[in-house]
Amino acid sequence: MGAELGKYKSCVSARSTDKTILAGAQDGGIVTTLFAYALAEGIIDGAIVAGPGDDPWRPRPMVATTYEELMAARGTKYNISPNVSFIKEATRSYGLDKVGIVGTPCQMQAVRKGQLYPIGLRDVSDKIALAIGIFCMENFPYQSIVQLAEDHAAMSLESVKKMEIGKGKFTFMSERGAVVPLPLKVTHKYEQPGCHVCLDYVANLADVSCGSVGSPDGWSTVFVRSKKGDDIWAKSVAAGCFETKAIDSVKPGLELVTKLANEKIGKNQKTVDERKTFGVGKGLRIPYI
Amino acid sequence: MGLLSSVFKKDDQQKSADVAKAEITKKEVKPVVDKITVGHVHMSGCTGCLVSLADNYGGLLTILDKYADLVYGLTLADVRHIPKMDVALVEGSVCINDKLSVEEIKQTREKAAIVVAVGGCASYGNITRFCRGGQQNQPQHESFLPIGDLIKVDVYIPGCAPTPQMIRNVCIMAYLLLKGSPEQKALATNYLKPLMMAAQKGTSACFCDLMTEVINQGLCMGCGSCAAACPVRAITHEFGKPQGTRDLCIKCGACYNQCPRSWFSFDVVPEYESIMELIDTVMK
Incomplete structure (x- = not known):
């Protein structure tokens, strides 16, 4: 195990046993199922998720306190949902003592920084009960998604049923069955610039992190990282929430996860280094100390 | 007098008890000397x-x-x-x-x-x-x-x-x-x-630090930490990036320092x- 996958206690390939969740899930329905279990068991009082927004495929952070609300937030949207913006609000207006939150690796970094350095996050540190991270190569601004769907995939966003990044393609699938795979070479320039300094692929700082890479279609690769995560994951598996397979028994397995993690970190480390000499005798700011 | 003397006597007894108690407490050591x-x-x-x-x-x-x-x-x-x-x-x-x-x-x-x-x-x-x-x-x-x-x-x-x-x-x-x-x-x-x-x-410090030091520097990824940290709710998000209401900003430095891309x-x-x-x- 190298540093590129972060610290973890165990890693499996898993899929939800809840057929309703799976019907609208991105892959194995891990995030929704784990939150639904934690909610039912009182491990969390609610979860900050990327819920439906005003426009199609434009997520808005939402505090889900019921199974129905969790269901409404299933699936990956591939654009920005500032979930951390609700982290104090969840403990105040919503009155949650045990908060669940899902987010990208950078959002997990924000949550952990916020717990150790709660500059403006009063009484939040000890209320983060379950932070689920999702694998992330990069994210897109909403306008990029509009452009990719409408200009490149020639689909209106209203008619898009699912989006998926995998096997070197950003694929748009319509309600009527059209499937348009865009090569990532085309989509690269639409990526959010802030993603290019990110040195984390598999949400190293989450309690549990998951993503499609490494597992067969319809399954997710799950890293169990912290003590909290280990405890909740073990209980949920024991309760029959998930089917699991040993990660070394599935294809393509950890080898691909490691490869992609190194690709991302290598590329972005280069971007970070190049910032030092970006101008003539002047560089750009680097956040890492 | 009998009543009074008994009261005084009691008081005296109490006093001596207090003294004894005080002597005991004096012996107590500070739990941590190296504060x-x-x-x-x-x-x-x-x-x-x-x-x-x-x-x-x-x-x-x-x-x-x-x-x-x-x-x-x-x-x-x-x-x-x-x-x-x-x-x-x-x-x-x-x-x-x-x-x-x-x-x-x-x-x-x-x-x-x-x-x-x-x-x-x-x-x-x-x-x-x-x-x-x-x-x-x-x-x-x-x-x-x-x-x-x-x-x-x-x-x-x-x-x-x-x-x-x-x-x-x-x-x-x-x-x-x-x-x-x-x-x-x-x-x-x-x-x-x-x-x-x-x-x-x-x-x-100002909300502007997020603009000049994070967004303008190509570092913002829209996590939302700044909006959560702001004590006066001056920050919302536009196009996935923080947008400040300058008239509300009190210049406390919470947003910039909470940002994972400030440090x-x-x-x-x-x-x-x-x-x-x-x-x-x-x-x-």
Whole structure:
């Protein structure tokens, strides 16, 4: 195990046993199922998720306190949902003592920084009960998604049923069955610039992190990282929430996860280094100390 | 008389019992002799920072019990002049129209090994930046400066009010830095480093820092930390990036310092689990 996958206690390939969740899930329905279990068991009082927004495929952070609300937030949207913006609000207006939150690796970094350095996050540190991270190569601004769907995939966003990044393609699938795979070479320039300094692929700082890479279609690769995560994951598996397979028994397995993690970190480390000499005798700011 | 004498007699007995008791208590040893000395220096602030310190509730008592002696503090310690101390927690900005305030902040720098600017006013001026004077009963008081404009400051705890947990963490880390084992000293140094860098960076803060130092620098990824940290709800998100209402911003520095792309320490944050356990253990 190298540093590129972060610290973890165990890693499996898993899929939800809840057929309703799976019907609208991105892959194995891990995030929704784990939150639904934690909610039912009182491990969390609610979860900050990327819920439906005003426009199609434009997520808005939402505090889900019921199974129905969790269901409404299933699936990956591939654009920005500032979930951390609700982290104090969840403990105040919503009155949650045990908060669940899902987010990208950078959002997990924000949550952990916020717990150790709660500059403006009063009484939040000890209320983060379950932070689920999702694998992330990069994210897109909403306008990029509009452009990719409408200009490149020639689909209106209203008619898009699912989006998926995998096997070197950003694929748009319509309600009527059209499937348009865009090569990532085309989509690269639409990526959010802030993603290019990110040195984390598999949400190293989450309690549990998951993503499609490494597992067969319809399954997710799950890293169990912290003590909290280990405890909740073990209980949920024991309760029959998930089917699991040993990660070394599935294809393509950890080898691909490691490869992609190194690709991302290598590329972005280069971007970070190049910032030092970006101008003539002047560089750009680097956040890492 | 009989009644009185019996009363006096009883009183005498009680007295001697008290004396015996007092002698026993005298023998009690301080549970921790190696405490650090901490003072709370009150400049021009609203006492919200001090309330925040007190909002650690039982935790404050644990800190005072085991790790720190409060040697100076308005209403909390009966000491008139600023004494020598390890850590000075300074709240509020300095009114330069007030001789005593200027004198006291200078003395604080002379007497304290570590000066911590607690809260937005001490660090960045915060709401006192908006002062135009004219307040009873000192209408001529109109010029307020963050303490870093007058003295060298070692550590910043930004925010309005700074959170109880942040003040607690800095107190614990200051203790570990001064009294801990070599490993604990290393941890405390790493933990305090970004807060020391913030103190070196400057004495002004604004929502604009997010624009100039994060978004304009191509670093923002829209996590939402800034909006969560803002005490006046001045930050929303447009196109996935923070958008500030400038008229609401009080210049406390919370948003910029909470942002994971303002500063982020790979030495500290990935160790969150063990550090939070350590804090829980020492606060027991």
